[in-house]
Amino acid sequence: MFWKRRFGSVLVLGMAASWVCAQDPNPTQTQPQEAPSEAHPQQPTEIDRGVPLYRIQVVARDIPAINYFHRSGSTKIGFRGTDLMPGAHGTAKVENKLGRTSISLDLEGLTPANGFGPEYLTYVIWAVTPEGRPVRIGEILPSGGKDRVNESVTTDLQAFGLIITAEPYYDVSIPSDVVVMQNVVEDRTQGVIEQVNAHYTLLPRGAYAETAGRHTVLHPITRNGRSPLELYEAENAVQIADAAGAEKYAADTMSTAKTALMNAEQADEHKKDRKMVITYAREAVQSAEDARLITIRKIKAEDEAAERQARQRAEEAAEQSKAQAEQARAQAEKDAAQRAQAEAAAEEAKTRAEQARAAREAAEQQAQQAQQQAQMAQQQAEQAKQQEAQMRERLKDQLNQVLQTRETARGLIVNMSDVLFDFNKYTLKPETREKLAKVSGILLAYPGLKMQVEGYTDNIGSDEYNQKLSEERADSVRDYLVAQGVQDNNISAQGYGKTHPIADNTTNSGRAQNRRVEMVVSGESIGVQESAPGSAGGTMPAGQNGPATGPVPATPQR
Numbered sequence: 001m002f003w004k005r006r007f008g009s010v011l012v013l014g015m016a017a018s019w020v021c022a023q024d025p026n027p028t029q030t031q032p033q034e035a036p037s038e039a040h041p042q043q044p045t046e047i048d049r050g051v052p053l054y055r056i057q058v059v060a061r062d063i064p065a066i067n068y069f070h071r072s073g074s075t076k077i078g079f080r081g082t083d084l085m086p087g088a089h090g091t092a093k094v095e096n097k098l099g100r101t102s103i104s105l106d107l108e109g110l111t112p113a114n115g116f117g118p119e120y121l122t123y124v125i126w127a128v129t130p131e132g133r134p135v136r137i138g139e140i141l142p143s144g145g146k147d148r149v150n151e152s153v154t155t156d157l158q159a160f161g162l163i164i165t166a167e168p169y170y171d172v173s174i175p176s177d178v179v180v181m182q183n184v185v186e187d188r189t190q191g192v193i194e195q196v197n198a199h200y201t202l203l204p205r206g207a208y209a210e211t212a213g214r215h216t217v218l219h220p221i222t223r224n225g226r227s228p229l230e231l232y233e234a235e236n237a238v239q240i241a242d243a244a245g246a247e248k249y250a251a252d253t254m255s256t257a258k259t260a261l262m263n264a265e266q267a268d269e270h271k272k273d274r275k276m277v278i279t280y281a282r283e284a285v286q287s288a289e290d291a292r293l294i295t296i297r298k299i300k301a302e303d304e305a306a307e308r309q310a311r312q313r314a315e316e317a318a319e320q321s322k323a324q325a326e327q328a329r330a331q332a333e334k335d336a337a338q339r340a341q342a343e344a345a346a347e348e349a350k351t352r353a354e355q356a357r358a359a360r361e362a363a364e365q366q367a368q369q370a371q372q373q374a375q376m377a378q379q380q381a382e383q384a385k386q387q388e389a390q391m392r393e394r395l396k397d398q399l400n401q402v403l404q405t406r407e408t409a410r411g412l413i414v415n416m417s418d419v420l421f422d423f424n425k426y427t428l429k430p431e432t433r434e435k436l437a438k439v440s441g442i443l444l445a446y447p448g449l450k451m452q453v454e455g456y457t458d459n460i461g462s463d464e465y466n467q468k469l470s471e472e473r474a475d476s477v478r479d480y481l482v483a484q485g486v487q488d489n490n491i492s493a494q495g496y497g498k499t500h501p502i503a504d505n506t507t508n509s510g511r512a513q514n515r516r517v518e519m520v521v522s523g524e525s526i527g528v529q530e531s532a533p534g535s536a537g538g539t540m541p542a543g544q545n546g547p548a549t550g551p552v553p554a555t556p557q558r
Helices: 010-021 229-243 251-269 272-333 336-401 430-444 463-483 508-514
Strands: 058-070 074-081 089-097 100-108 122-128 134-140 149-155 161-168 179-183 193-200 405-408 411-417 450-456 491-495 516-520
Touching: 058 089, 058 149, 058 179, 074 161, 074 272, 100 134, 134 149, 229 251, 272 336, 336 405, 336 411, 336 430, 405 508, 411 430, 430 463, 450 463, 463 491
Parallel strands: 450 491
Antiparallel strands: 058 161, 058 193, 074 089, 074 179, 089 100, 100 149, 122 134, 122 161, 161 179, 405 411, 411 516, 450 516
């Protein structure tokens, strides 16, 4: 039955080859004429203990990776189809459980994998670490209407991104670059501690059709709907291992794979228990993958042995050349004409040496000049840094005379407490407007400064109420400063609600400190770059407010 599923004629083989060549252009495939680079190395892909998987040029992609710290409850992430499968979409629920991470998938739109080529039969989900190490965590088998998938997988990783690739069978070691879906960070994603770009290597499309540049899979698999998908994966795995030369280099393991495949085919042909067919088929996949890896190791060993022999022959040839050179020199010493030529050559070498000495002295002089210029540049940079520090200190002193101002890594933070606003409102009191007018006068004397107006509240009240009040207070301060002459494009306003507290929200005094509007002043003239809250400034991390230890007022105190 195994051979019945193969295309059986030269004409069909030609059609299969043209099918592979007629696939859509690979969006991550590197063109052959490109020079080697860090993103597209010319080295073999390496896996277990440094053994190359395929002698082909690898490519790379970037995805967002999420660090799921141990926390109670679950969080949701999104899944989006790539350009290869734009209609695919879905979500995943991620939850930490006793040292492992559980991922519950709900996906739609995964069409049959062999639409990308006859060598692709199934989908595999991978967890990719921030360092780019892919870990296979499960096979994706679409079921139900609209190609829907409801499946759960687990991994012992904590920080990872997720991708789904089309593969020839489930037990692969490196993902192909037929990436059909990948995770995306959504607004509803909770507990995201860090977001990095995972840069990982992939096998370019066609890697399974042409293995290590030595063989070609000559018999693509066809399908009939009666047999389970695992049986076609097993046939695919055996064909790929066979094309890699496993029959020669791993005959015993390959025999085990073919025996398991034959058992699966016979069970399927006689319509026996479907689970038995799947069991034999998965055994065949594992044995075929082991045979392929053994083959690759042995081929590498042969290549290394051939390289050693070539190097030895080159050394022997070099020794022979050296002996011939010695004989030629002895003959030259006896020849007076050659001695004269040698003297002329020595004179010419002396002249070149003088020229080299003059060039060396000129280079030393240029190096000395460059060193002096570097010292001058360093002095100028130190002076500029001192001027920035002096200007920053002078600006802080001026602002401190109006409102409390402190210096942080984010810049100068001018603090306005909630007593400068009307109760439970965002309107400015007269004394507040007076202080802000003075602040605007000071800022006008320092052109080029940037200001971030940020509103914060305590944790009393709903999230929506606190967010809206913080935004309104920040906007009112910004609008007043613009009315006083501060350039509109140099000032921004943002409300952060009850996030980024600076004191304990379980006490009245702590909540009073958290109800505030902060004006963050930055700019190149004072040597501080604009940054978001939380990156610096000394605020408490979110979630560390502690439980309330006293009665909470029914009406928020603003």
